[in-house]
Amino acid sequence: MPPAEVPEDVLTTPFTDHLLRNAAAGGPAFTCRTFPGPSDETLSWPQVLDRVRGVARELRRRTRPGDRVAIVARQDLGYVVAFLGTLYAGRIAVPLSVPTGRSGRARIEAAFADATPAACLTSKAFLEKLPPVVALAIEDISPDDVEPPAEVAMADPAYLQYTSGSTRRPAGAVISHRALVAACWQTTECYHADASTHLAGWVPFFHDMGLVLLIGTPVFLGAHSVFFTPMEFVRDPMRWIRLLADHPGAITAAPNFAFDLVAEAAGEPVDLAHVNSVLNGSEPVRAASVEGFHRAFAPFGLPRGAIKPCYGLAEATVFVASAGDEGPTVRTFDGRELVSVGRPYGQRIRIVDKEIQVAGPNVADGYWGRPDDGLFTEDGWLRTGDLGFEHDGLLYVTGRLKDLIIVDGRNHYPQDVEATVEAAHPAIRAGRVAAFAVGDSRGEGVAVVAGSAVQDDDEVATAVRRAVSAGHDLPLRALWLVRPGAVPRTSSGKVSRAAARDRWWGENGPHD
Structure with a gap:
């Protein structure tokens, strides 16, 4: 069966139009859960819009269209407002991690050198820890109820998604407004999400999975997002599972290692019978991790079909393929046990010399400042650098070209x-x-x-x-x-x- 195509009306509707629609409808938008407690702080859609407008007002005073705006902030409601406010202002967001530790500071400095942001939205605690730039503390920005959204073309850059793990200088994938809404639609289509769905988790906002799932898709749908920080997950992995039990119908995502951690911590009774989807992606999906996670939580009602191995990359905004309602498919090929990452939704894939290549509206427009980076084939397909094959209509990822x-x-x-x-x-x-x-x-x-x-x-x-x-x-x-x-x-x-x-x-x- 050929993959679905992203509808044209989706690809021509600006992202900020969804935010305006949500504010008119009302209801809870984003909830940040903090510990100990837990304690929840929630913004409604009208509150989000007013705070977003305040950020846009301040950015327009200090920057020009086309300028990059770095976001270096805690994973809280301020980060959400900063990212959305940057897009609302018509500037190019650069979502980054906080400058903790030597490696964290080095990543920030490298990204700043590459993106050359004109301003930075940050938490007060980090004002003195940033490279020289115009820095605005998100907490000090007052709301605004009149600031209009910028007029942007769908092909304009919305943000730069910096990839992780490379030893070369950092590469910022240019994600257009069109690619962002396409990726949000793909999530909606694949997992049957709507405005009643909860998007839940802890994956960092500066990572493509966290940004699209926990900020982008809730805006696209008018749905509720509830999240906490990665560090709180590490301190107690079961916090993730309790979050899903507290929000029936939730969609969540995490890298494979998290499934191992939380399976080891399982034991307390929770009701997981109504979980929509638990996505396993961002790193190689292991059969042992999938089976161990299911064994740990099936006694608490988790349907096997809710476990969705998936595959994506920053250069495709995030989404390439995912298991559907059937859940994980595990097969053995040449003595090697592999987990399928499912089928594409809203884009096409092909295998050329064992490399997975992708084409579709969610694909990035290259790397910032590097138009000739070799990211695309001569006929315009994205070269993922990942090795894989298709079998019975399902995609299997076998490794990285550079790691082979x-x-x-x-x-x-x-x-x-x-x-x-x-x-x-x-x-x-x-x-x-x-x-x-x-x-x-x-x-x-x-x-x-x-x-x-x-x-x-x-x-x-x-x-x-x-x-x-x-x-x-x-x-x-x-x-x-x-x-x-x-x-x-x-x-x-x-x-x-x-x-x-x-x-x-x-x-x-x-x-x-």
């Missing part, structure tokens, strides 16, 4: 090696392993950094080496057993193989 490990002419997927390492010994922590290709005078090989409950342990190291040798016919060129928290992650929580390689191998071979 090639030893003696044979291809090895790093996630397969990582799964073998995780299963080799109970001390190895799931979701805390990075496998990557290395090279020295002996040629190409593979090295592993593994988060372990114990370090400097010969038993664990021997078990890992034997498992990789037996499972993949690969001797490990190097193995480091480190504290689980020492394994580097991207800003969105994925294990960063590139950063692990730089830290433990570098340009001149292994180092401690």
Whole structure:
């Protein structure tokens, strides 16, 4: 069955028109849940519009059309208002994370250097921690009830979505107003969402999944969004599950590692019989994680069909393909167990030389300032850099082109090696392993950094080496057993193989 097409009326209706419609209808818009408590703070749609208008007024006083506006703020109602206010003003939003830690500050500085924002909307606590720029504290901006929305073309840039995890200088995918509404429609179509749906979760707003699911889609639908911070999830993963139980019919999303964490924490009784969809995406979806999550929460009513493995990327705004009402499909190919990420909705996919390529209205217009980056094929298809194939009409993602490990002419997927390492010994922590290709005078090989409950342990190291040798016919060129928290992650929580390689191998071979 061919994929549905995004209706033309969707692609020609400005995003801010949905905000104006919602304000006229009223009702709850965004709820920020804080802890301990929990305690909820909610803005209605009319309140959101007035605060958005206030932000737009201040931005118009200090910036010009086409200027970029960075958003560096806590994950609270202020972030929502800042993002929507920037679009309402007709400026280009640059949603970013807060400048915590050395790596966080480096990401902010790199994104600022690339996007050159004219202003920054931020929380008061970060005013002194930003690169030199006109900074406005969101808390100090008063509402406005008359400021009109900017007139924008649907092809105009709405925001720059900076990708995570790359070792090159940061790349800001240019997301147009047209691409944003297309992605919101795709979510609506795939998961049967409407104005009565709750969009719930904790994925960060600076990440494409969090931005579109928890801010964009609620505006598009006039639906209720309820969220809390990623750190609060880490402190108690069950907060995510309680949030779903509190909001029947919710749609939520998280990376694969979160499914492992919350399955380990399961136990208290919750009612999950009315959950709409729990999306597993943003990083490779593992069969063991899907099955473990279902086993943990099926006793509390979670339908298997509510678990939706999916696939997307920042360069496609977020959405490419997803499982539908059937839930997860797990198949074994050449001895390798793979989870399907479903079918496309509102765009087309094709496989060329094993690479997944995408075309549709949700695709970004390249990278900011880099029109010739090689992102598109000669006939205009987005090159995802992801490897995969289709089987029985379903898409399977097998790995990344840049992460592929090639030893003696044979291809090895790093996630397969990582799964073998995780299963080799109970001390190895799931979701805390990075496998990557290395090279020295002996040629190409593979090295592993593994988060372990114990370090400097010969038993664990021997078990890992034997498992990789037996499972993949690969001797490990190097193995480091480190504290689980020492394994580097991207800003969105994925294990960063590139950063692990730089830290433990570098340009001149292994180092401690």
